[in-house]
Amino acid sequence: MNVSYVKRYELSNIADMWFKSFKYNFYSIIGKNLVLEYLKIAFEANKKYFFKITYNNKIRGFIVYGNDFIINQKLFKIFFLSIIGAIIKNIFFLKFFRVIYIFQILFYLQNKNNFKHISKNSLELITICVDKKRGLGTTLLRYSIQQVLKNPSVNKIYVKTAYPSKKTYRFYKKNGFKFYKITFNSKWQILSFIK
Numbered sequence: 559m560n561v562s563y564v565k566r567y568e569l570s571n572i573a574d575m576w577f578k579s580f581k582y583n584f585y586s587i588i589g590k591n592l593v594l595e596y597l598k599i600a601f602e603a604n605k606k607y608f609f610k611i612t613y614n615n616k617i618r619g620f621i622v623y624g625n626d627f628i629i630n631q632k633l634f635k636i637f638f639l640s641i642i643g644a645i646i647k648n649i650f651f652l653k654f655f656r657v658i659y660i661f662q663i664l665f666y667l668q669n670k671n672n673f674k675h676i677s678k679n680s681l682e683l684i685t686i687c688v689d690k691k692r693g694l695g696t697t698l699l700r701y702s703i704q705q706v707l708k709n710p711s712v713n714k715i716y717v718k719t720a721y722p723s724k725k726t727y728r729f730y731k732k733n734g735f736k737f738y739k740i741t742f743n744s745k746w747q748i749l750s751f752i753k
């Protein structure tokens with residue numbers, strides 16, 4: 559297995575992986591195109607924060623770091639109408655819980671107070687996703703953390719993950735992350751990794 563930087567042409571493949579792994583993720587609910595655009599914005603912001611893991615010459619996983627708040631600000635401006643369209647579609651199909659969820663996420667991601675802990679010296683691990691049961695996640699996480707922390711101005715990494723979620727918590731904990739706080743109506747927790 560090999561970890562390396564993602565190339566622009568691989569973003570579509572990575573969007574597919576994201577879409578399949580996180581079916582009930584906010585971006586996946588709006589549509590695969592939103593996932594791809596999110597990845598493009600993150601990629602343009604800093605290509606050196608975007609890694610893939612390959613195995614038998616196939617991409618088996620990816621990890622992306624960045625500033626979730628800034629990426630979402632850009633994304634929501636461009637995709638405002640698509641988001642409204644997705645809300646209307648879900649109302650039409652009587653998926654009211656989804657509509658509530660979309661609004662909750664929109665308010666959360668637009669509120670700067672929810673990102674107060676992110677400073678000039680910290681970075682968010684936005685998403686990691688791998689083919690499971692091969693230990694790829696740990697390899698990808700450890701290698702990429704080493705790389706992003708080579709930047710002397712970065713000394714902390716935060717990650718938002720579901721709460722409670724024993725499996726993901728265990729994954730991050732064994733890789734050096736510690737609990738930071740509960741957020742998003744106690745549905746998410748933020749963990750931190752300190753250099």
Ligand SMILES: CC(C)(COP(=O)(O)OP(=O)(O)OC[C@H]1O[C@@H](n2cnc3c(N)ncnc32)[C@H](O)[C@@H]1OP(=O)(O)O)[C@@H](O)C(=O)NCCC(=O)NCCS
Pocket residue numbers: 579685686687688689690691692693694695696697717718719720726729732
């Ligand atoms: C969270 C996630 C990235 C973790 O990656 P992972 O590859 O499953 O995690 P690990 O690298 O710790 O490996 C898991 C298990 O694989 C097995 N494993 C490890 N190395 C192995 C190897 N070389 N060969 C075979 N199996 C191996 C081990 O049983 C290990 O469990 P352990 O912790 O008890 O040792 C992955 O489950 C995933 O993509 N989940 C879906 C997306 C997601 O939820 N992302 C997090 C959002 S914040």
